Amino acid sequence: MTTLLEICLEDVAGAAVAERAGADRIELCTDLARGGTTPSIDRVASVLASIDRVGVQVLVRARPGDFVYSAAEIDAMVRDIEAIEALTRPPGVTVGFVIGALNGNDRVDVPALTRLRIACGPAPVTFHRAFDVVPDRRSALEALIGLGLDRVLTSGGAPTAEAGLDELGALVEQAQERISILAAGSVRAHNVAEVVRRTGVSEVHLRADQPGGSTSAEVVRAVRSALDPTTGMS
Numbered sequence: 505m506t507t508l509l510e511i512c513l514e515d516v517a518g519a520a521v522a523e524r525a526g527a528d529r530i531e532l533c534t535d536l537a538r539g540g541t542t543p544s545i546d547r548v549a550s551v552l553a554s555i556d557r558v559g560v561q562v563l564v565r566a567r568p569g570d571f572v573y574s575a576a577e578i579d580a581m582v583r584d585i586e587a588i589e590a591l592t593r594p595p596g597v598t599v600g601f602v603i604g605a606l607n608g609n610d611r612v613d614v615p616a617l618t619r620l621r622i623a624c625g626p627a628p629v630t631f632h633r634a635f636d637v638v639p640d641r642r643s644a645l646e647a648l649i650g651l652g653l654d655r656v657l658t659s660g661g662a663p664t665a666e667a668g669l670d671e672l673g674a675l676v677e678q679a680q681e682r683i684s685i686l687a688a689g690s691v692r693a694h695n696v697a698e699v700v701r702r703t704g705v706s707e708v709h710l711r712a713d714q715p716g717g718s719t720s721a722e723v724v725r726a727v728r729s730a731l732d733p734t735t736g737m738s
Contacts, residue, residue: 507700507731509706510561510686511724512536514543518719519551522558522712525721526728529559531602531630531709538568540632542584545591552593561630562588563602564620570605571634578605578616585623600628600644602657610637612647621651629655630686636661645675657709659689665699665708666690672703693726702730 510529511522514536522530535542544671551560563585566577571582585601593599601624605616619714621629631648635658638644648656660668660675665687676685687699688709696708708731712723 505706507705509724509728509731510707510709511719512709513542513713513719514540515718516547516550516554517558518712519558519703520554521719521721522538522724523555523649525724527558527724529561531561531563533563533565535568536711539565541565541568542581545584545587548588549591551663552591552597552599555597556594557596558627559598559600560593561600561602561628563632565602565632571604571637572608572613573605573616578619581620582623585620589625589627600624600630600654602630602632604626604632604634606637610639612638612644614647614651617648617651617653620678621653622637629671630655630657632657633659633688641671641675642678645678649679653683655684655686655707657686657688659687664690665703666695669699669702672699672705676704691727692722696727696730 508528511527512531514534519530531542534543535541540563548562564581566581601619605613607613629651635656659665660671662668672687684707685705686707686709687705691708691710712720714720
């Protein structure tokens with residue numbers, strides 16, 4: 505089975521770089537130094553104009569900091585989703601969303617997530633790394649499955665995917681293909697094959713940045729090449 509490669513980036517030019525280097529999908533953000541927030545509509549439109557095939561997941565996050573949002577912030581994120589969904593994209597390019605919201609007890613905020621999920625319509629939806637904050641990831645995973653989300657971005661609650669291998673594997677087993685586990689956290693060419701082998705994840709996520717913040721084609725190609733023997737690709 506092919507392992508899907510997602511590259512997280514904020515530079516507009518990086519989308520085409522990642523596409524040419526072998527990425528299957530990108531996550532588009534801004535302000536990654538503070539954990540990432542929603543990119544401007546112009547930035548999303550520019551990325552969509554620059555690509556031919558790569559999938560695009562757009563982070564929708566009202567602000568840095570915690571993941572407990574006010575009603576006004578949820579309203580703003582719904583409007584962002586609607587504006588992004590209305591953008592023109594190349595034929596065959598899938599645009600989806602990366603969302604997340606917790607309540608004051610660091611559990612999944614089901615009412616807030618329901619509003620955001622409805623706004624996303626049929627677009628693919630990822631729950632972001634707020635998942636690694638929740639105290640009971642088993643219950644949280646079931647809640648996200650119940651909400652109809654497509655994937656969860658996680659390191660298994662650990663600082664890195666390598667440190668969270670056991671938990672990632674347990675989440676994959678629990679998911680039973682009802683939702684995808686997207687492994688993240690210092691994933692690189694030297695460890696990506698082991699992460700996939702040990703956990704059974706079908707998707708991996710990483711930043712491929714180089715000094716200056718631009719996306720490195722070399723890093724993307726190296727990870728793609730490291731995945732090829734694992735996935736049976738030539």
